[in-house]
Amino acid sequence: MTMSKNNAFVSLFASVQLALFLLFFLATTSIIGTIVPQNNVPGFYVERYGAKTAQFFQLLAIPDMYNSWWFLGLLGVFSLNLIVCSLERLPQVLRMMRRDIRATAPNHLQAFPFRQEITLNTTLDLATERVRSLFSQQGWSPATVDKEGAILIAAQKGVWSRLGVYVVHLSILIILMGALIGSSTVAEKILRQPTFAFKGSIMLPEGQATNHITAFKRGTHIDLDFHLRCDDFTIEYYPNGMPKTYRSDVSILERGQVVQTASIEVNQPLTYKGITFYQSSYQPYQQYLVALVRQNDGLETRELVTTAQEVKWAQGGISFGIINRESQGEVTRRLKIWFSDGKGDPSIFWVNPGKETLVERSDATYRLTIDQLYATGLQATKDPGVDLVYAGCILMLAGLYVAFFLSHRRLFVLIRREEAQRCRLFFAGDANKNRVGFEKKFSELIKMLGS
Structure with a gap:
């Protein structure tokens, strides 16, 4: 009798139905957490969903759902469900894995899903050796034991694949x-x-x-x-x-x-x-980073300026400023620059942000680059x-690969001597997954032995 039959708590948390319900609920709430933007300021939810809905969201901590007490609680219950399910079923699986397949009684072979009987015209010893050799060639590790006046050859593959689901857990x-x-x-x-x-x-x-x-x-x-x-x-x-x-x-x-x-x-x-x-x-920002270099001697300056502001570069004897701008939204496309060295009329021209512009004056040439200021x-x-x-x-x-693509396969051959030069071989086998594929291999193995 398992623990679940004696303990209502274990029975509840070992339930597959509970696991399915929790998975469905977690998936549903995760969809909500994907649709509703997370970690925005409260005003965002008021503006987007209305005051009452935003208040309901805040009550259930939906704006930070994956850190909310109830979502973490669901994860805790789901974890407990997985642990109890595994502890309830794992001992039985381990006992099955440790079971010596040589102890299988000959009369139990009749209950296996795949069975076939053939006759070989050879002695018992030669038939036994032939089966063992074929098994070894096909990657099986045969074990031989005397059973009620007959020879039982047993082999199995992938016994550990039964643990795949618990690896997933x-x-x-x-x-x-x-x-x-x-x-x-x-x-x-x-x-x-x-x-x-x-x-x-x-x-x-x-x-x-x-x-x-x-x-x-x-x-x-x-x-x-x-x-x-x-x-x-x-x-x-x-x-x-x-x-x-x-x-x-x-x-x-x-x-x-x-x-x-x-x-x-x-x-x-x-x-x-x-x-x-x-x-x-x-x-x-509506501020601009200005880099100005006098090519004659390499003298340079960097300034942070705004529009309608005169900037004086005392060391270079230059005054300049931004007198107009063309924008698309908050992004500046062009800037109109006023530039003077105090000699003659000032230069007035348009520049594109990020593009270097040469400013020719009577005594020197200047390289001017203006970039709009951003915050990252x-x-x-x-x-x-x-x-x-x-x-x-x-x-x-x-774990998923093991659970879905590998299987525990068992193969038995019971060899009985009918006459001095004649033996009857009874094959039996099963697989816990992919039985169609195992049936094909089962038939091919018997065909190879009889050929």
Whole structure:
């Protein structure tokens, strides 16, 4: 009698019906979490879904559903269900795997699904050797035992494949454990260490550095033990003004020194000290980075300017400014520049952001480059459980392969001597999966022996 028959708790959590219900419920809620944008500010949900719906979302923590108490609770119940199911059924499987197939009684062979009988005109010893040799050639490891005046040859393959489903169970538990370890809710409310696992964002203007991020949901600052600086932000647009691609060139600084540089693009994150930075957004400003170089002697300056502002470069004896701009949305397409060296009429011309322009004056030639200032939007994630999740996924693939593509196959031959030079061979076999394929191999083996 199994435990489930004696214990109502075990009976409930060993139920396959409960596992199916939990899987259905988790799948349904995951669809909701995919449809409803996650980790936005409360005003976003009020504007998009209305005040009452947004209040309902906040009550059920749907904006951060995968870290909500009820979703984590569902994962916990599902984990308990897997553990109890495995512990309830695994001992029986292990006993079956350890069972000595040589102990199979000859009369039990009649109950096997695949059976066939043939006659060989040879002695008992030669028939036995012939069967053993054929089995070995086909990759079976035959065992021989005397049974009631007959010879029983038994062999099996893939006995360990019965564990495939339990490997899948274990992989799911490892994945769920990794998800819990990487949950910001677990880090904050159970471990009391918000920096252990978190998700947040940074809006970092070009040329600036920061040593903290803003956590999703709570909106609090999480301090980093290094600085992240945005050295440059590059964006390309389609002719209709839609962004084509964008990239952030960043530096990691510790104690004021650059220890690493990298380019962050969509699908090309940066990971440093367990924190991964993803390119997620950007923000254009109506400010411009001006680089001005006097070609005669290489004297240069860099300035951050706005429109309708006169900038004086005292060392170079130059004044300049932006007197007009043409924009598409927040993106500047052209800028009208006023440029003077105090000698003669000022130069007035249009430039394209990011394109170098030569300004010819009476005494010198200047190289002028103007770039619109951007802030890069980065998502920052620290997930110490991600390695467990990857390991669980790999283990799951292995378990699924074993569970679906391999089978436990048993093959028996009972050899009885009828006359001095005549033997009757009774074949029996079964497989716990892919019985059609096993039946074909079973028939081919018998045909090879009789040929």
